[in-house]
Amino acid sequence: MSKLRIAEIFGPTIQGEGALIGEPTVFVRSGGCDYRCTWCDSMHAVDPVHRHEWAAMTTDAVWGEVSRLSGGGPLIVTLSGGNPAIQDFGPLIRRGKRVGYRFACETQGSLAKLWFSELDTLVLSPKPPSSEETVDWVAFDACLEAAKGCGKVVMKIVIFDDLDYGWARVVAETYPDLPLFLQPGNPDVDPDVAVDPQQVADRLEWLVGKVIEDRWYTARVLPQLHVLLWGNKRGV
C-alpha cells in the first residue's frame, strides 16, 4: 500500500478562513505541490528542500493521528497542503466517514481526483496573478466535474492587489454558480515574525471597501482568523 507524504497533522483548532471559518477542525497538511506561489504561506509543505521532513504514513497511521488528536469525537478534517490532490486521500476519507467524520479539501484546482466526489466540502482556490502561477482552466473544470457528488463546492480567491481583484471579478463571472470567498493576501509569512492585528484589519478593510464600492454582492469577504490570532505560527 502506497504511503501518504504528510507535512503535518495538527489541531483541533478552528478553520481560520473561507466557507468553514470558525469551525473546529483537524488539519492534515500533505507534502508536495505542483505550484510555487510567490507568497506561499506553507513552503514547509511545498518546497522539496523540506521533503525529508515529510512523514511517509499509511492511511491507517494518518487516521490514527487524526483520531487521537480529535479525541474520538467526530469533526471535520481539512485536507490541505501543499496540494493534497497530488495524493490519494480516498481511503482516508472513507475511513473517517464510516465513523461520522466529515472532510474538506483545499486545492488550487490543478489536479482532478475521483475522491473529490466523496468530500463534504471542496474549496477550489485558483491563484491570481500575484502568485506568478498560471491557472489551467481545463484542469480546473475537470476538478469541478470530478467533484460531482461532493456536498458543497466553493471557490476562494486570495487578493493581494488591484490586478488580483480585477482577475477575480472575471473569474467570478465565468463561474457564477460557485459560491465565492475573497480573502486579503497575507504578505507576512515568516512564522517567527509576529503579525500586527491592525494590519490584518487594514487589509480586510481595503478589500471590503472595493467589493462594496463595486456593489459586488455575490462575493463574501473574510480575513484569515488564524493570522489574526497566531500570526504565522505553525500547528495552530
Next chain:
Amino acid sequence: MSKLRIAEIFGPTIQGEGALIGEPTVFVRSGGCDYRCTWCDSMHAVDPVHRHEWAAMTTDAVWGEVSRLSGGGPLIVTLSGGNPAIQDFGPLIRRGKRVGYRFACETQGSLAKLWFSELDTLVLSPKPPSSEETVDWVAFDACLEAAKGCGKVVMKIVIFDDLDYGWARVVAETYPDLPLFLQPGNPDVDPDVAVDPQQVADRLEWLVGKVIEDRWYTARVLPQLHVLLWGNKRGV
C-alpha cells in the same frame, strides 16, 4: 397603514458576525426592544430616550431606502435592532423578495412572528447570564415553530465569561439541531472610543481555547469583524 419605527438603515457593508459573516448586506435597524442587556451595543435603537430619533417610515419608504443604498442590485437585507420582532416586517420582506432580495433577521427569540417563515435566515440569539436578562424558553420555542418554512434557522450566543460559556453548553444540548455560532462579547461599546484589534484577537483566542479544550466540535467560533474594522462606529 401602520408605520415602522426605524433607528437606522445603512450599508451596503459586510455582515460582521454569525452565519452570514463576510456577506454584503444592508442593515435595517428597527427601534425598540423588550430587553435591556447590560452590554447592549445598540442602545441607540433600544433605549426609549432615543425614541424621537427613530423615523416612522412606511414599508414603501423603508424599501425605497434599501433599494437606493443597494443600487438596485439584489443582496441580503439584515433586519436587526433593537428587536425587529416587535414590528411587522412581513410586507417589507415580500416587497424585496419579489425582486430577488433575500432577508435575514436577528432577534433574541422572545417574540414569535408569522413573517419569520418568509425569511431566508433567522438568527436566534438567546441572551446569556451576563446580559442580566432571562430567556423565556416557551417564547423561544414559539419562534422556532413560527420559523418553519424559513430557509435556515441558526443560533448565536454571545459569551462574555465562564458563566455564559457554561450556559451556552446547556443551551446547545437542548437544541442540538440548531447550527450554533459563538461570539466573544464586546465590552467596549462606546462608538467614540477606538477598539484595539489586539483585544478583539485576544477575546477570540480565549473563546477558541475553551471550545477546543472541551472538544466542542459542533460550535463555530467567530469574532465581530465590524468591531475589528471600525470599532463601534455606527453606520458601517
